[in-house]
Amino acid sequence: MTRKTWIEVALNGGWSPRHQAGVPVTVEAIVAEGIASARAGAAIIHAHAYDGDGTQTFDWQVYARIIEGIRSATDALVYPSYPFTPAIDIESETAPRFAHVEALAERGLLDFAVIDPGSVNLSLRTTTAEARPAVTYVNPEAHIRHALTFARRHGFHPAFAIYEPGFTRAGAALARAAGVKPPLYRFMFAEKFAFGFPPRPWALAAHLALLGEEAPGAPWMIAGLTVDVRPLIGEAVARGGHIRVGLEDAPLGSDMSNLAWAEDAVRLVRRHGGEPATATEVRQGLKALAAG
Numbered sequence: 001m002t003r004k005t006w007i008e009v010a011l012n013g014g015w016s017p018r019h020q021a022g023v024p025v026t027v028e029a030i031v032a033e034g035i036a037s038a039r040a041g042a043a044i045i046h047a048h049a050y051d052g053d054g055t056q057t058f059d060w061q062v063y064a065r066i067i068e069g070i071r072s073a074t075d076a077l078v079y080p081s082y083p084f085t086p087a088i089d090i091e092s093e094t095a096p097r098f099a100h101v102e103a104l105a106e107r108g109l110l111d112f113a114v115i116d117p118g119s120v121n122l123s124l125r126t127t128t129a130e131a132r133p134a135v136t137y138v139n140p141e142a143h144i145r146h147a148l149t150f151a152r153r154h155g156f157h158p159a160f161a162i163y164e165p166g167f168t169r170a171g172a173a174l175a176r177a178a179g180v181k182p183p184l185y186r187f188m189f190a191e192k193f194a195f196g197f198p199p200r201p202w203a204l205a206a207h208l209a210l211l212g213e214e215a216p217g218a219p220w221m222i223a224g225l226t227v228d229v230r231p232l233i234g235e236a237v238a239r240g241g242h243i244r245v246g247l248e249d250a251p252l253g254s255d256m257s258n259l260a261w262a263e264d265a266v267r268l269v270r271r272h273g274g275e276p277a278t279a280t281e282v283r284q285g286l287k288a289l290a291a292g
Contacts, residue, residue, distance in 0.1 A: 005274040006242035006282050008044035008221065009037040009262050013248030014056060014084055022257050023247045025050040027062060031069035036259045037246070038074035041266035041276040045070055045078045046114075046248070058083060060103035067109050075279040077111045079159065080104065084137060094146040101147070105154035111283065112157035112184060115147040117171030120163040122225075123194040137163070141174070148178035157286055158183040161223070163195050165210055172214040182218055182289045185211055186244060189224035189232070192251070199224060199232050208239060219289065224249050230268060237274040 011033050012023040024030045027050070034045040049062040058080075067078045083097055101113050116139050123134040151158050160171040160183045168185060175183050187207045189199035197203030204222065211218060222229045222236045223244035228251055233243055245261040247254060256264070266276050277285070 003237055003240060003274040004277040004281055004285075005237055005269045006044060006219075006221065006277045006285075007042045007262065007265050007269065008046060008223075008242070008244040008246075009034075009042040009258055009265075010046040010223070010244060010246035010248035011037070011258050012048050012050075013081075014048060015248065015252070016054070019252055020247050020250070020254065022254065024258075025054045026052070027065050027069070030066050033258045034066070034070035034076065034078065035073045037262040038070065038076040038279075040259055040262040042262045043076060043277050043279040043282045044244075045076045046081070046244075046246070047078065048081045048248075058100045060100035063100055063104055064107065064109060067104070077279055077282060079110055079113050081114055084135075094140075094143045097143060098147050098150070102150050102154070105150065105156060110154070110156045111286065112159045113147075113151070114161065115144060115151060115158040115183075116161045116163075116167070117144050117174055118164060118167040120195050124192065125194045141170075144170075144174055145178065148174060148180050152178050152180045155181065157181045157290075159186060160184065161186050161188050162207065163188045165196070165207065168207070168210050169214050172218075175215075181286070182215070182292075185215065185218055185220040186223045187220060189222065189227050189229060191224075192226045199227055199229050201232070201235050204232060204235055204239070204241075217289075217292070219285070226251050230264065233265065233268040234272040237269055237272040243269065 015023050024033045030047050049057050051057040063080045070078050104110050119139050120137050121134050162168050190196050221242040221244050222232050243265050245265045246258050
């Protein structure tokens with residue numbers, strides 16, 4: 001039986017064209033690239049929203065335009081981001097950070113959404129004593145619990161980015177405590193950055209061994225930050241996993257478009273004996289997990 005592999009394309013992230021020249025930073029460009037990627041074989045589209053002057057925004061109405069625009073031409077699952085480092089009182093004001101996600105969920109626009117179960121320093125592997133300190137991706141447990149509570153209330157699946165192996169343990173424990181639908185575990189590999197693991201088969205095996213103990217049967221996906229995960233696609237397909245590519249994740253300076261990343265992922269999935277899942281098949285898979 002051919003394995004059905006979910007392919008996700010992350011269109012842009014928080015990068016500006018200065019860092020990643022090909023990223024779409026208008027609603028129209030994001031919608032067009034989302035549609036093209038979905039038609040190429042991606043069942044899932046992830047996007048960061050941008051307003052008219054190219055600034056990242058977390059206005060739910062802008063996100064709604066993106067989601068509805070992509071869905072006007074495809075049935076892809078489309079989901080948003082949330083602020084990387086909250087410009088709010090980290091310890092007490094949790095709701096503002098996720099207000100746009102909850103607004104989208106209230107309008108029935110989400111199948112799942114990002115809820116990352118830990119914090120991490122984005123240290124570089126090559127640095128100097130004089131270098132500016134790395135930024136920290138901040139996710140206090142109060143924020144995670146808040147987001148999981150409304151995920152349960154609205155009935156959508158959390159999507160965990162696993163920057164460090166401990167994120168799997170914390171995420172599984174918090175998901176069980178919240179009583180949410182089974183999360184998707186996205187293993188974040190890295191080369192340029194010093195978090196987590198490099199994209200190697202032994203590293204994927206380690207992630208899967210831990211996931212098997214903490215959340216047996218959970219869906220998982222290979223991804224990363226400024227990294228090329230294509231050498232791991234064969235291993236992921238063989239082990240029953242899923243794939244994320246796109247200009248948010250790709251090495252900076254990538255000369256490939258989002259469409260090219262999607263097309264190459266489809267080609268490699270098929271080369272290794274898999275078949276890209278349709279959006280309908282992804283939704284059916286999520287429904288089966290929730291019922292299981």
